[in-house]
Amino acid sequence: MTAAVAVKDKEVPVDEEGYLVNLADWNEDVANAMAADDSIVLTDNHWEVINFLREYYAEYQVAPAIRVLTKAIGKKLGPEKGNSKYLYELFPYGPAKQACRYAGLPKPTGCI
Amino acid sequence: MSDTQETEGKQRNVKRFMFLNRKAPYGTIYALESLEVVLIGAAFDQDVSLVFVDDGVYQLKKGQQSKGIGQKNFSPTYRALEDYDVEKLYVERESLEARGLTAEDLLVPARVLGAAELGALMEAQDVVLSF
Amino acid sequence: MSVLHTTNKSPLRTRDLESCLRLSRAGCGILLLEDAVYGALKATSAGAKIEEAAKDRRIYVLGPDLAARGFTPEQLVAGVAVVDYGGFVDLAAEYHHVQAWL
Numbered sequence: 001m002t003a004a005v006a007v008k009d010k011e012v013p014v015d016e017e018g019y020l021v022n023l024a025d026w027n028e029d030v031a032n033a034m035a036a037d038d039s040i041v042l043t044d045n046h047w048e049v050i051n052f053l054r055e056y057y058a059e060y061q062v063a064p065a066i067r068v069l070t071k072a073i074g075k076k077l078g079p080e081k082g083n084s085k086y087l088y089e090l091f092p093y094g095p096a097k098q099a100c101r102y103a104g105l106p107k108p109t110g111c112i
Numbered sequence: 113m114s115d116t117q118e119t120e121g122k123q124r125n126v127k128r129f130m131f132l133n134r135k136a137p138y139g140t141i142y143a144l145e146s147l148e149v150v151l152i153g154a155a156f157d158q159d160v161s162l163v164f165v166d167d168g169v170y171q172l173k174k175g176q177q178s179k180g181i182g183q184k185n186f187s188p189t190y191r192a193l194e195d196y197d198v199e200k201l202y203v204e205r206e207s208l209e210a211r212g213l214t215a216e217d218l219l220v221p222a223r224v225l226g227a228a229e230l231g232a233l234m235e236a237q238d239v240v241l242s243f
Numbered sequence: 244m245s246v247l248h249t250t251n252k253s254p255l256r257t258r259d260l261e262s263c264l265r266l267s268r269a270g271c272g273i274l275l276l277e278d279a280v281y282g283a284l285k286a287t288s289a290g291a292k293i294e295e296a297a298k299d300r301r302i303y304v305l306g307p308d309l310a311a312r313g314f315t316p317e318q319l320v321a322g323v324a325v326v327d328y329g330g331f332v333d334l335a336a337e338y339h340h341v342q343a344w345l
Contacts, residue, residue, distance in 0.1 A: 060188050060189050061185065061186055061187075061188045062188075064192070064195065068195045068196055109151045166262050206265060228268070230266055231266045232268065234246060234266060234342065235268060235271075238340070239340065240342050242344070242345060
């Protein structure tokens with residue numbers, strides 16, 4: 001018996017921490033469904049981070065640790081977004097962990 | 113004076129860690145394990161060096177395409193090390209030469225050092241972790 | 244104190260000993276244990292390299308591993324010291340750190 005996220009009319013398998021089992025299962029509906037389960041409605045600001053993570057993963061094959069994410073976001077989107085206060089407001093369960101989950105990536109390496 | 117004291121105070125808490133990589137990727141799990149330990153360890157702000165010796169130099173070979181063997185190609189991750197503030201990468205010249213490789217074949221900038229220089233670097237470490 | 248290098252594979256099967264010799268420096272210690280003890284025998288091709296290394300590095304062989312394989316200290320190349328398990332522990336404490344060539 002594996003866990004799953006209900007996305008529209010089908011079930012997408014996730015691991016015991018809620019991360020996608022198959023990264024290829026991801027689409028925007030998956031992210032929206034995961035967020036809805038956390039009672040969060042994804043805004044453009046959320047998507048900016050989620051898309052950034054997906055690009056980072058495509059480039060480096062690694063989900064960045066929170067410190068790396070914060071720095072890299074700052075570099076790309078500016079210091080008003082590259083700080084933990086901003087990112088925690090968007091992703092209160094921990095920006096790297098939660099945003100990576102919505103982005104369909106594995107749990108970040110270096111997050112315990 | 114105060115600058116010196118500050119530097120010394122900082123150095124007391126920072127240890128020199130060398131990750132010595134001697135195995136080719138894919139054939140065994142050592143290369144990937146080492147990389148993961150480096151990424152996790154980066155959070156501790158230590159003085160980290162990555163050294164590639166023997167078949168370990170193959171970890172940095174450009175153009176890896178591992179899809180056909182059903183394993184994840186983790187080689188792009190070496191290029192993310194900079195984001196993790198891991199910037200000291202060294203490759204042994206003798207190991208490169210024995211494999212017909214040059215710095216041009218590597219997917220990330222790394223300093224090429226001879227065995228004698230690397231031996232000295234190894235001696236200067238607080239901890240050497242072998243993979 | 245400098246580095247204690249250890250190696251445990253037969254130099255007739257792997258190249259770990261060669262890497263160890265290449266990257267170790269004058270004043271270092273090198274401990275041969277398990278199958279690596281074959282490398283310090285006069286009779287093997289690695290013996291000459293060990294004898295050469297013994298000129299500026301201290302070479303140790305773990306005695307119980309040598310005896311278990313049917314060899315005696317007399318069959319080792321010159322300049323090699325035989326230690327027991329207690330000696331191994333002393334060495335590990337004496338040197339600054341231990342580098343295992345596995």
